[in-house]
Amino acid sequence: MILNMFQSVGEAVFDRFAGVGRASIMLFGALFGIPNFRKGFPLFVKQVYVVGVQSLTIIMVSGLFIGMVLALQGYTVLVDYGAEDSLGPMVGLSLLRELGPVVTGLLFAGRAGSALTAEIGLMKSTEQLSSMEMMAIDPLRRVVAPRFWAGLFCMPLLAIIFSTIGIFGGHLVGVEWLGIDAGNFWSIMQSKVDLVDDVFNGVIKSIVFAIVVTWIALYKGYNAIPTADGISKATTDTVVQASLAVLGLDFVLTVFMFGG
Amino acid sequence: MNTRKIEIMVGFFVTLSIGAMIILAFKVADISATGSGETYELKAKFDNIGGLKIRSAVKVGGVVIGRVSSIILDPEDYLPVVTLTLGLQYSNFSETSTVSILTSGLLGEQYIGFSPGFIDETVDILQAGDYIEDTKSALVLEELIGQFLFSVGND
Incomplete structure (x- = not known):
């Protein structure tokens, strides 16, 4: 009885290690398989369309609304201290440093990550991946690699668009509606926001999130149990684990970047 | 969706994000003194x-x-x-x-x-x-x- 318990704990631990190992091998195989640029690039462009362009609407709409809400909430606090002109840097910094990369990461996990997992999982269950191997096509290189690079490429761009639209949303509420001075809004923001410290660090964050989210999504799909149940579980796992990873990593990165 | 259409959309997406990056870098708004008047x-x-x-x-x-x-x-x-x-x-x-x-x-x-x-x-x-x-x-x-x-x- 006790022996069984130890056995199951040990098994779970080894399973974890095996999972990490499999995921690393998969990533390695996908990235460092001999790249064929001429053949690979159209696949990459197609995936950029699926992963990036089709996520554009949700990113833009949520960016706009988050920017507007930030401005509205910030205003109610700042106006008490007569500091409502500092709304610009408040909206700008919180979007560029935190909300841009993080919310984009979460939306990306939900919108694109789950789709990637389901797609690859279904390819596996319908044995398309095995047939590719039969035809001497490496599915890692043909299926996984373009999706990974596309995710890595798209998410920083989406995060940038998110932040920019969010700042305009803040401008919309702060300046057009609540009547903050437009010159102050922009000039104080310009004096507080630093291109390297804030904008580039935000981009670095979103690159890290892109790697993690896409990796988790692809691994979960590639290793899904090829049944209806298995794919549904894999998709859920992708969204849950990718979101948690984004939030956890965000804290770590923030400590390193802005924690002093 | 043919390839050309996809390429156009991807090009649009990339251009849009480069534009957003430029806006972020220069932080928008060449607000002149009192709007656009002289x-x-x-x-x-x-x-x-x-x-x-x-x-x-x-x-x-x-x-x-x-x-x-x-x-x-x-x-x-x-x-x-x-x-x-x-x-x-x-x-x-x-x-x-x-x-x-x-x-x-x-x-x-x-x-x-x-x-x-x-x-x-x-x-x-x-x-x-x-x-x-x-x-x-x-x-x-x-x-x-x-x-x-x-x-x-x-x-």
């Missing part, structure tokens, strides 16, 4: 401008009539010279006008308060490029506290 410039020399910034507002009785367009240090007497860009519709200020650097609220941003002077036959109207003679510097809280402590210590 403007003219006045200058004023202060002893201390405190936290005044380029694009801070110039206000007459709380109404924004223009913005600070540049702040430079006069190389001869080391005093800051502030250039005000004002809307052309507010061009009839006399030489006796005064400008002072004020703070909106206790902790708020600083702006330039412009008080129009009286007009009669003996005073001229300010022309573009003129210096406003009568200026009042920013109140720097630390200096005030310093003076206060000093005077307390003398008693």
Whole structure:
């Protein structure tokens, strides 16, 4: 009885290690398989369309609304201290440093990550991946690699668009509606926001999130149990684990970047 | 979805994000003095401008009539010279006008308060490029506290 318990704990631990190992091998195989640029690039462009362009609407709409809400909430606090002109840097910094990369990461996990997992999982269950191997096509290189690079490429761009639209949303509420001075809004923001410290660090964050989210999504799909149940579980796992990873990593990165 | 359409959409997406990056880098907004109308410039020399910034507002009785367009240090007497860009519709200020650097609220941003002077036959109207003679510097809280402590210590 006790022996069984130890056995199951040990098994779970080894399973974890095996999972990490499999995921690393998969990533390695996908990235460092001999790249064929001429053949690979159209696949990459197609995936950029699926992963990036089709996520554009949700990113833009949520960016706009988050920017507007930030401005509205910030205003109610700042106006008490007569500091409502500092709304610009408040909206700008919180979007560029935190909300841009993080919310984009979460939306990306939900919108694109789950789709990637389901797609690859279904390819596996319908044995398309095995047939590719039969035809001497490496599915890692043909299926996984373009999706990974596309995710890595798209998410920083989406995060940038998110932040920019969010700042305009803040401008919309702060300046057009609540009547903050437009010159102050922009000039104080310009004096507080630093291109390297804030904008580039935000981009670095979103690159890290892109790697993690896409990796988790692809691994979960590639290793899904090829049944209806298995794919549904894999998709859920992708969204849950990718979101948690984004939030956890965000804290770590923030400590390193802005924690002093 | 044929390949060409996909390529166009991807190109659009990439261009859009590059545009967003440029907006972020230059932080948007070339907000001219008073919207898009015609403007003219006045200058004023202060002893201390405190936290005044380029694009801070110039206000007459709380109404924004223009913005600070540049702040430079006069190389001869080391005093800051502030250039005000004002809307052309507010061009009839006399030489006796005064400008002072004020703070909106206790902790708020600083702006330039412009008080129009009286007009009669003996005073001229300010022309573009003129210096406003009568200026009042920013109140720097630390200096005030310093003076206060000093005077307390003398008693």
